Amino acid sequence: MxxxxxxxxxxxxxxxxSEKEFNDAALxxxxxxxAHCAPYRDFISHxxxxxxxxxxxxxxxxxxxxxxxxxxxxxxxxxxxxxxxxSGTTGMVQSRHFVTDLSLYEQSFNEAFARFxxxxxxxxxLALLPSYLERDGSSLIYxxxxxxxxxxHPDSGYFLHNHEDLYKKLSSLKEKGQKTILIxxxxxxxxxxxxxxxxxxxxxxxxxxxxKGKRKEMVREELHELLTSGFGVKAIHSEYGMxxxxxxxxxxxxxxxxxxxxxxxxxxxxxxxLTLLHTHQTxxxxxxxxxxINSCSFIATQDLGRVYPDGSFxxxxxxxxxxxRGCNLLVQ
Numbered sequence: 543m544x545x546x547x548x549x550x551x552x553x554x555x556x557x558x559x560s561e562k563e564f565n566d567a568a569l570x571x572x573x574x575x576x577a578h579c580a581p582y583r584d585f586i587s588h589x590x591x592x593x594x595x596x597x598x599x600x601x602x603x604x605x606x607x608x609x610x611x612x613x614x615x616x617x618x619x620x621x622x623x624x625x626x627x628x629s630g631t632t633g634m635v636q637s638r639h640f641v642t643d644l645s646l647y648e649q650s651f652n653e654a655f656a657r658f659x660x661x662x663x664x665x666x667x668l669a670l671l672p673s674y675l676e677r678d679g680s681s682l683i684y685x686x687x688x689x690x691x692x693x694x695h696p697d698s699g700y701f702l703h704n705h706e707d708l709y710k711k712l713s714s715l716k717e718k719g720q721k722t723i724l725i726x727x728x729x730x731x732x733x734x735x736x737x738x739x740x741x742x743x744x745x746x747x748x749x750x751x752x753x754k755g756k757r758k759e760m761v762r763e764e765l766h767e768l769l770t771s772g773f774g775v776k777a778i779h780s781e782y783g784m785x786x787x788x789x790x791x792x793x794x795x796x797x798x799x800x801x802x803x804x805x806x807x808x809x810x811x812x813x814x815x816l817t818l819l820h821t822h823q824t825x826x827x828x829x830x831x832x833x834x835i836n837s838c839s840f841i842a843t844q845d846l847g848r849v850y851p852d853g854s855f856x857x858x859x860x861x862x863x864x865x866x867r868g869c870n871l872l873v874q
Contacts, residue, residue: 555832556649558803565599567804567832571839572602574617581605581613582838589816600818604810604828604842610637610786615837618642627679628785637785639681642836647788650833651685652692654802658792659723659746666695666715670726670734671750672702681785682750686725695720709738716742724773725781727751731769741774748779748792762797782857786841788833791855798854804832807847807855815842821851824858 555571558564575582576593582605586593589603596602609615612635616622622640629636641647655662667690674680690698697715701708715722723746726734731749747769766778777795791799791807801807809825811817819825827845834841849855 555804555835556653558832564803564806564832568599568602568806568830568839569597571832571835572596574835575838575840579615579617579838581609581615582617582840585609599830602840603816604808604840605838606842607637607784607786607844609838610639611635614640615786616640616642617836617838620836624684625679626681626684626785629673629677629680636679639785639788639837641788646833646835647681647684648688650789650802650804651688654790654792655685655689657802658794658800662689662692663694664721665693665698666720666722667693667698668708668711668722668724669700670708670724670730671700672730673727675700675702681788682783685790703733705734705737708734709740712740712742712745716740716745719744722746723748725750728765732765735768735772739772739774743774743776745773745775746779747773747775748781750781750783766797784843786834786837787829787831789831797856798850799856800854806830806853807849809847809849810842812846812861821849824848826861827855827857 554563555567558567573593573596576586577583585605586603591603605615620642622642623644624641626639626641627636659665667686669686669690671683671686674683690700697711712722712724721744722742725748728749728751731747749765749769769778770776779795780793780797780799781790782793782799783790789802789805791801791805793799806829808828808830809819809823810828811819812826815826818828824846827843827847829841829843831839831841844861846858846860847855848858
């Protein structure tokens with residue numbers, strides 16, 4: 543069945559200021575994608591849901607994230623400008639996100655990062671992301687590349703396994719009192735701290751992911767205690783993002799994430815995926831990412847979490863047998 547599409551005003555997604563504006567945009571995008579995203583349309587049809595009868599956010603179906611491994615999830619007929627792919631071990635099927643309009647991703651990460659961390663122009667941005675740099679198709683590397691270009695600081699840049707250079711750089715930046723953000727994959731940050739320790743209280747340390755098979759998984763509290771002690775900071779920041787999304791949520795400590803205005807987390811019952819849960823309960827994480835206008839904005843992830851009344855959320859782990867992924871997921 544083919545449904546009438548609703549024309550979407552892209553700038554309105556990034557100018558959302560209220561719950562009503564979010565709900566109106568989400569319903570419009572849902573109807574658009576129900577008509578133009580073939581995998582999502584088929585999924586909805588199998589659920590015997592009539593999109594024209596959906597008039598509440600609570601009734602929108604969420605596409606299982608595994609569809610990004612097996613289907614071409616695009617809303618429309620435009621060709622992709624770039625294809626982002628997930629990380630994974632050898633033999634694992636990768637998720638693919640076909641992005642037909644890179645400007646949506648660029649506006650999303652630029653506005654979200656600026657909201658949480660301010661302008662990158664006067665910030666020294668250091669990236670310790672060896673596993674991402676050593677493969678193609680990383681949406682995180684695309685974002686960091688862009689942020690590095692925006693930074694006016696001459697010391698901004700990537701680090702692979704040159705930990706001594708990173709230590710010297712951090713020591714120099716501390717001495718100068720320079721605003722600095724160190725973004726690192728979790729295992730690489732721990733590798734660095736095995737050789738070097740630094741007391742840099744003003745440093746923002748942001749971990750972006752798990753161990754990727756390099757180290758034993760750790761509970762968040764244990765991991766963050768090691769990182770705060772090793773870098774001499776009060777809290778560890780985190781990013782919650784994934785290949786299938788064009789938006790990221792950020793945590794400034796204690797594992798509590800906040801979304802930009804065009805992104806929302808909704809929980810589902812682990813035994814009945816069509817039933818949504820209230821705040822403070824534990825359930826499967828559903829993501830609404832309105833920047834995903836040209837793919838699918840309503841995704842049922844394999845993550846477990848808890849949502850709080852103010853819209854913030856916590857990631858508690860993963861469903862049994864779920865793939866190890868590149869986004870920020872820690873065993874709780």
